[in-house]
Amino acid sequence: MVDHVIKRFRATAERHASRPATRIRVGDGWRVQTYAEFRRRVDSLAQGLIDAGIEAGDRVALFAGNSPEWSGADFGINTARGVVVPLYATSTPEQIAHIVADSGSKLIIVGGRSEAERVIEARDEHPMPPIYVFDDYEGRPDDVRPFAELLKEPTTAVDTRLEQGTGDDLSAIVYTSGTTGLPKGAMLTHGGLTAQVDALEDFFDFSPEDSSLSFLPLSHALERAWTIVVLLHGCLNTYVANPRTVAEQLQLAKPTMMVSVPKLYETVFTTVHQKVQASAAKKQIFSWALKVGRHNQYAYRSGRTPGPILTTQRALADKLVFKAVREAMGGPKKVLACGGAPLRPEIEEFFSAVGLPISTGYGLTEASPLVTFNAPGDFKIGTVGRVLTGGELSIAEHGEILFRGPNVMAGYWNNPEATAETIDEDGWLHTGDVGYIDSDGFLTITDRLKDIIVTLGGKNVAPQPIEGLILSDPLFEHAVLIGDTRPFVTLLVKPHAPSVEELAKKLHWPGELPDWMNSSELLAELKKRVDEITAKLPSQERPKETEVLAEEFSMDNGLLTPTLKVRRREVEKRFKEKIDAMYERLEKLRHG
Incomplete structure (x- = not known):
């Protein structure tokens, strides 16, 4: 070949x-x-x-x-x-x-x-x-x-x-x-x-x-x-x-294939859920349809054909809910892939239920970039799939994922020292990501090795799963856990403006959107939701304080990567004063 x-x-x-x-x-x-x-x-x-x-x-x-x-x-x-x-x-x-x-x-x-x-x-x-x-x-x-x-x-x-x-x-x-x-x-x-x-x-x-x-x-x-x-x-x-x-272009182009990052799928997921909130009847129909869609998918995944009742219900759910979601995505898809950052399992389940299963994958530039992927006939929700043909995976010290395969880079240009640090003598690419391989060979990513927070007390906290939990609430657009070399973890959040506007009108807050984004009412609501979402986490993983960021996160201002991941270090640097002030307040409270 x-x-x-x-x-x-x-x-x-x-x-x-x-x-x-x-x-x-x-x-x-x-x-x-x-x-x-x-x-x-x-x-x-x-x-x-x-x-x-x-x-x-x-x-x-x-x-x-x-x-x-x-x-x-x-x-x-x-x-x-x-x-x-x-x-x-x-x-x-x-x-x-x-x-x-x-x-x-x-x-x-x-x-x-x-x-x-x-x-x-x-x-x-x-x-x-x-x-x-x-x-x-x-x-x-x-x-x-x-x-x-x-x-x-x-x-x-x-x-x-x-x-x-x-x-x-x-x-x-x-x-x-x-x-x-x-x-x-x-x-x-x-x-x-x-x-x-x-x-x-x-x-x-x-x-x-x-x-x-x-x-x-x-x-x-x-x-x-x-x-x-x-x-x-x-x-x-x-x-x-x-x-x-992109939303308009999806409608015009009607592609049968697409690769995206989680942000697009998250936006569709949030928008659809928001649209049904206004009506109790719509909300009930939507919940029923999703339940039907999930049960159909469970049947197919276990190798069974859904029974006649489920098939009839699926057709009705499709007419009432699913067809509109597929049309918003430009119609059916042969390939709908996701990479660049973790995708929350509930979003995978949602798209699967509506008839648009997402093939999640994992990779990095140094692997050209593909390492693992889920495929239509070979997938497991919540994982990033199995290693590509001809490749090998290994889990090293501290849970770091190692990859070896035909698509590993030839090295870093003009930088043999960095190459030697990243690709060892046996050809293993040290990815810097942390994860595990299950008994079926599917890989799950838990975090970036360099993003693991080590608190002052020596507790290790993986921020991505906690941030993912918080982002399951549509009121949050971005969430960044802070706490490296600090006594405990805290949280910076960027609220989702349309959700804030909807909430403010519902609760009759005074003022307009800019006022609401900086209001004590919003801060109190965000803190309450963070406490509820993280209530079952171990103490060291629960944020002790939450600070609101009004600034947009974008590639232009350097807070997002080209695949729309948050640049954690840039956020910490940009908002250092806010972070320091948050810890100072907490320190005063602790010592009366």
């Missing part, structure tokens, strides 16, 4: 030349590109890069939002046997300077004015290579060239260059969005990426009739790897330029 992404892509593009490969919403319609057109653009860029002096193994930075052009550039760079260095669309000039300098990128392709201006500003930190921009703009400096100038008529030089490519070639250097220190560049190979494609084929039936929605950042290892799966199977990839429009 060919183990080079572009060689496989070329075979796919030949087989499905006239089928649509990419599309993006423009105005009231779609801009569509066939596989033949996409292949021509990829080869044209490869020729342009060769003409520009890019050699095999040279790095080319790619700094843009999601678009068909992004994937075209990604594949074009790899066709010339260049190495893609993706930059997040939210990258600052300082981050750009570090990544471009560390990778030694010979050229940088940017999306538009915003990205170009940040690259120009990054010159203050480090000289920048030639810059090419997808979307030309007025007032563009002369040394920022239109991307169209890179597109050349392909010659045999492209084929000759590609023929020499192997699975050991680097496809990309993806810089980890670490919470501490400078990001490190994980070297991902073509062989590692194709091994993932093969592993998924054992469990999922991909067809050229399928389509996917790409809205997670393509600069992230998860979305990039999934896009490779989509485009290597002749499927249609729909690109979402603005992730805030």
